[in-house]
Amino acid sequence: MSLSLSPAEAGKFAAARRSVDFVEDGMRLGLGTGSTAAWMVRCLAKRARDEQLDLLCVPTSEATERLARALGLTVTTLDEAGHLDLTIDGADEFDPSFNLIKGGGGAHLREKIVAAASQEMLVITDPSKDVAALGAFPLPIEVLRFGLASTRSQIEAVLAEEPVAKREIRLRGGNDPLVTDEGNFIIDAHLGRIDDPEALAVALNKIPGVVENGLFLGMCRTIVIGREDGSVETRTQDGSKITD
Numbered sequence: 001m002s003l004s005l006s007p008a009e010a011g012k013f014a015a016a017r018r019s020v021d022f023v024e025d026g027m028r029l030g031l032g033t034g035s036t037a038a039w040m041v042r043c044l045a046k047r048a049r050d051e052q053l054d055l056l057c058v059p060t061s062e063a064t065e066r067l068a069r070a071l072g073l074t075v076t077t078l079d080e081a082g083h084l085d086l087t088i089d090g091a092d093e094f095d096p097s098f099n100l101i102k103g104g105g106g107a108h109l110r111e112k113i114v115a116a117a118s119q120e121m122l123v124i125t126d127p128s129k130d131v132a133a134l135g136a137f138p139l140p141i142e143v144l145r146f147g148l149a150s151t152r153s154q155i156e157a158v159l160a161e162e163p164v165a166k167r168e169i170r171l172r173g174g175n176d177p178l179v180t181d182e183g184n185f186i187i188d189a190h191l192g193r194i195d196d197p198e199a200l201a202v203a204l205n206k207i208p209g210v211v212e213n214g215l216f217l218g219m220c221r222t223i224v225i226g227r228e229d230g231s232v233e234t235r236t237q238d239g240s241k242i243t244d
């Protein structure tokens with residue numbers, strides 16, 4: 001692929017291109033959502049075409065499904081595929097323990113279901129997402145439309161009890177709310193810093209109107225970080241680091 005990319009896109013592309021090296025013939029794959037994942041889908045489709053790979057792909061959003069189908073990848077549902085070998089997805093933030101915030105693209109519900117059904121989750125990202133503690137990026141919380149005001153109040157009550165730096169919540173899209181692929185709304189929680197992601201994730205998911213939060217805890221073991229100069233760093237949770 002010969003491309004002229006902005007520095008930010010060049011990093012995403014570098015990570016995406018490297019991530020498809022992890023794909024093997026015959027795999028069942030989860031395809032993430034977002035701009036980095038879209039690069040991965042393009043690179044994957046090229047590799048599948050060039051090497052005649054037999055792959056079965058489960059997209060995590062309607063947008064990814066459209067792209068994957070348009071590029072000739074074989075797409076199926078998670079129910080049809082059953083267990084997946086590998087999911088490759090982007091992230092909005094990752095911390096030193098490989099915990100993530102996802103859902104900036106509004107797809108974290110399907111993304112979490114697909115990642116949970118996968119043997120491995122590989123995250124592709126750029127250095128801007130690397131944080132010491134999660135929370136500068138607003139935490140997406142997918143909620144049912146029914147009883148929205150009540151769910152909002154209960155989220156505020158949970159946040160009042162949790163160790164976070166600030167507690168401001170906003171319905172994504174405001175007066176014209178974004179509707180997710182599953183027909184729900186998203187509340188973005190501006191928290192500044194999340195000191196106890198595990199406790200927060202559990203407390204939020206106990207609220208009946210909350211469908212799923214964007215904290216991905218203990219799900220990812222490998223992170224591929226692409227830089228604008230085209231170099232790539234691959235970190236694994238056991239502490240290994242390869243840069244090339």
Ligand code: 5RP
Binds near residue numbers: 089107
């Ligand atoms: C979508 C996501 C994305 O992976 C996340 O928002 C990163 O997106 P991008 O690669 O465009 O920066 O979680 O719900």
